[in-house]
Amino acid sequence: MEQTGLRRRWLDGLGWALLYAAIWALFAEGGGWALGVPSILLAVALSLRLGTRPWQPSLRALPGFVWFFLGRMTLGAWDVAVRALLPRRPLQPAWLDYRLRAESPRVRLLLSALVGLLPGTLASRIEADSMRVHVLDRRQRWEPTVIELEDRLVQLLGSGGGR
Structure with missing residues (x-):
């Protein structure tokens, strides 16, 4: 032993x-x-x-995660480019709360780090089961993307996500 x-x-x-x-x-x-x-x-x-264990991603979930994330990053870059070229495009920035579903501290930490690379979002802190998110335009559908990212991180890291 x-x-x-x-x-x-x-x-x-x-x-x-x-x-x-x-x-x-x-x-x-x-x-x-x-x-x-x-x-x-x-x-x-x-x-x-x-006593932490190294990250051991699911190789089965990795290609889907990478494809999803790169796609969303590309959309984010496109959105920023359009807003730079068309500065009159209206914005409605806001701080909003996102209810976390994953229990794993590792998934939550990685989610908060990666949210800032998605179109128009930035995470500032996690308190209990809520993540504070800044969005450039509250009218955009940001929440479904964050939900999908969280789900994909759980798939990638496994249900426990580890400590």
Whole structure:
């Protein structure tokens, strides 16, 4: 039993190291490893200390999630371009509450991070079962898109979504 726990911990550490290294490489454009390696090792140690497991997405749900998300990002870019070219296009900005359905803290956190990349929305905070969302135009149908994103994240991360 102890051998299995040790093996799982090493695999979790490797998973975290790969994830953090990929994030570092992406944001640092492949450079800055003198600072990156110690930062990655500290992040791995913290993740292991907190007892979190690396993200293990469902490979079956991944293509649908990527297709959905890229499609919505494209629509968002198009909306911003149209609004820039037609500045008289009316806006009705508002802060609204979105009722979260997912129980997983990981799904909720990722949802709040990704909402800002959807057309005309930005999440500011989560309190209890509600996420505060800023929308550029309250007349746009933003909520069905957020619901679908949340559902796809649950499919991607599994029902528990993990801690």
